[in-house]
Amino acid sequence: MSGLAEDGGLLLPRAIPRIDKETFDSWQGLTYQKLAFQIMSRFIDDIPVSDLKGLINKSYESFDHHDVAPLIHRGDLHILELFHGPTLAFKDIALQFLGNLFDYLLKKNDSYMNILGATSGDTGSAAIYGVRGKKRIKIFILHPHKRISPVQEKQMTTVVDDNVFNIAINGTFDDGQEIVKEIFGDIEFKRAHRLGAINSINWARILAQVVYYVHCCLHIAAHEKDSASAFSVPTGNFGDIFAGFIARRMLPEGIISKLILATNANDILSRFVATGDYSLKKVVRTSSPSMDIQAASNFERYLYYLFDKEPDRVKEAMQTFKTTGSLDLSDYMGHIKRDFLTTSISDKEVVDTIASFYKKHEYVLDPHTAVGVHAAMNHRTQGVPMICLATAHPAKFGETVEKAIGRPLTLPPVLADIMGREGRCVVMDADQQEIMSYLNKHAIKE
Numbered sequence: 037m038s039g040l041a042e043d044g045g046l047l048l049p050r051a052i053p054r055i056d057k058e059t060f061d062s063w064q065g066l067t068y069q070k071l072a073f074q075i076m077s078r079f080i081d082d083i084p085v086s087d088l089k090g091l092i093n094k095s096y097e098s099f100d101h102h103d104v105a106p107l108i109h110r111g112d113l114h115i116l117e118l119f120h121g122p123t124l125a126f127k128d129i130a131l132q133f134l135g136n137l138f139d140y141l142l143k144k145n146d147s148y149m150n151i152l153g154a155t156s157g158d159t160g161s162a163a164i165y166g167v168r169g170k171k172r173i174k175i176f177i178l179h180p181h182k183r184i185s186p187v188q189e190k191q192m193t194t195v196v197d198d199n200v201f202n203i204a205i206n207g208t209f210d211d212g213q214e215i216v217k218e219i220f221g222d223i224e225f226k227r228a229h230r231l232g233a234i235n236s237i238n239w240a241r242i243l244a245q246v247v248y249y250v251h252c253c254l255h256i257a258a259h260e261k262d263s264a265s266a267f268s269v270p271t272g273n274f275g276d277i278f279a280g281f282i283a284r285r286m287l288p289e290g291i292i293s294k295l296i297l298a299t300n301a302n303d304i305l306s307r308f309v310a311t312g313d314y315s316l317k318k319v320v321r322t323s324s325p326s327m328d329i330q331a332a333s334n335f336e337r338y339l340y341y342l343f344d345k346e347p348d349r350v351k352e353a354m355q356t357f358k359t360t361g362s363l364d365l366s367d368y369m370g371h372i373k374r375d376f377l378t379t380s381i382s383d384k385e386v387v388d389t390i391a392s393f394y395k396k397h398e399y400v401l402d403p404h405t406a407v408g409v410h411a412a413m414n415h416r417t418q419g420v421p422m423i424c425l426a427t428a429h430p431a432k433f434g435e436t437v438e439k440a441i442g443r444p445l446t447l448p449p450v451l452a453d454i455m456g457r458e459g460r461c462v463v464m465d466a467d468q469q470e471i472m473s474y475l476n477k478h479a480i481k482e
C-alpha cells in the first residue's frame with residue numbers, strides 16, 4: 037500500500053517464481069479467476085487462501101464478459117479484449133482488484149485512507165470505480181474543467197457515492213498534477229490525512245495484469261500446434277508491457293516469444309528499444325491520449341533486470357535521469373533487443389489502421405489498440421500467433437474512430453446510460469490552499 041519504497045525507489049518481489057511446463061499445462065481450462073489465484077498466490081503469502089479467492093472473485097464480478105479478457109480472432113491476428121470492466125478500459129483489470137485489496141487490508145488493520153489524484157481522463161474513472169462505496173476510503177480526483185472528453189467527464193462525475201469527490205479545476209492537467217505533487221510533498225498534511233495515491237507504480241497492479249498474459253497463452257497452447265505467442269502492447273507508462281515481461285520470466289521458455297512495445301508519437305520508449313537512447317522530449321497530444329506520457333514510471337523496474345538485479349546501479353541511473361533528463365543505454369542493446377521489438381506509430385497511421393481493419397474485418401479498434409495493431413503488422417512471423425492487446429472500447433474515443441470508419445458508433449448501454457445522467461462535481465480554481473481546505477473538510481478521519 038505504500039507505493040514508493042522508503043528510499044524513493046519502486047518495489048519489486050525478491051524473486052519471480054518460475055512455472056514449469058507441467059504446472060502450466062495443469063492450468064489448462066481454469067477460469068480466469070482460478071488462474072488469477074494460482075498466479076497471485078505465488079506472490080502473496082500474507083492473505084489467507086479463502087480471503088484472496090474472495091477478493092479475486094469480487095473484483096471480476098463487475099466485468100460484462102464471463103471470460104473477463106476474451107480473445108477474438110480477426111484475419112491472422114488475435115485481439116485480447118481487456119475492456120470489459122466497468123469503465124471500458126484495461127485499467128479496470130488492475131484497479132478493481134486494487135480497490136478491493138486496499139479495502140480488505142484497511143479493514144484488517146482497522147484503518148482508513150484518502151486517495152488523491154489528478155487525471156487527464158482514464159485513470160481517474162478506473163480508480164473511482166475501483167473504490168466507490170468503500171467505507172474506509174475516500175477518493176478525490178482532480179480533472180481539468182471542460183478539457184476532458186464528455187464521455188470521460190460523465191464516467192467520473194456520475195459516480196455519486198458518498199466517498200467520491202470529483203473536483204474540476206480551472207486549469208490544465210499539468211496544473212492538477214502539480215497541485216497533487218505539492219500536497220503529497222507536505223509530509224505533515226499527508227500523514228494527518230493518510231493520503232494515498234492511485235499512480236501506476238503499485239506492484240499489485242502489475243501483478244493483476246500478469247494474469248491475462250498467462251490466460252491468453254493457455255488459450256493459444258490449447259488451440260495452436262505450437263505454444264509460442266507474440267504480444268503487441270500499446271504502452272505509455274511501461275506498465276502493461278512490464279506485466280508481459282514478468283509473465284515471460286515466469287512461464288516456461290519460449291511460451292512468450294516476442295514482446296512488441298508500441299508507442300504513439302511520444303516515443304521515448306521506442307527510441308530506447310531501438311537505440312538505447314532514453315531521453316525526455318516534450319509531450320505531444322495524440323489521438324491515443326492515455327499514452328501521451330514521456331517519463332515512464334515503470335521503466336525503473338525494467339532497469340533492475342537490465343542491470344543484473346543490482347539496485348545501486350538502478351538508483352544511480354535514476355539519479356542521472358532526474359538531473360539530466362536522459363540516459364544512454366546503448367551498451368545494453370544486445371540485451372534490450374532480446375527483450376523487446378518496437379515501433380512508434382503516427383496519428384495518421386492510427387486512423388488508417390482503424391479504417392483498414394474495419395473494412396477488412398468489420399471490427400472497430402480504439403486508437404490505443406490501433407497503435408499496437410499497426411506495430412504488430414510490422415513484426416509478424418509466419419506461424420507464430422500474434423496477440424494484440426485491446427486496451428479500450430472504441431466508443432470511449434468516438435471522435436477519432438468516427439473519422440476513420442466514416443460513421444458514428446452506437447454507444448454501449450453503460451455509456452449511453454451515463455451520458456443522460458446528471459453528474460456531481462465541484463469546480464475550483466487551481467489553488468493548492470483552496471483544495472487543501474476542501475480535503476480537510478471532507479476527508480475521512482478516525
Ligand SMILES: *Cc1c(COP(=O)(O)O)cnc(C)c1O
Pocket residue numbers: 125126127158159236270271272273274275276277326327404427428
Ligand atoms: C493506460 C492506458 C494505456 C497504456 O498503459 P501502460 O500501462 O502505460 O502501458 C494504453 N491504453 C489505454 C486505453 C490506457 O488507458
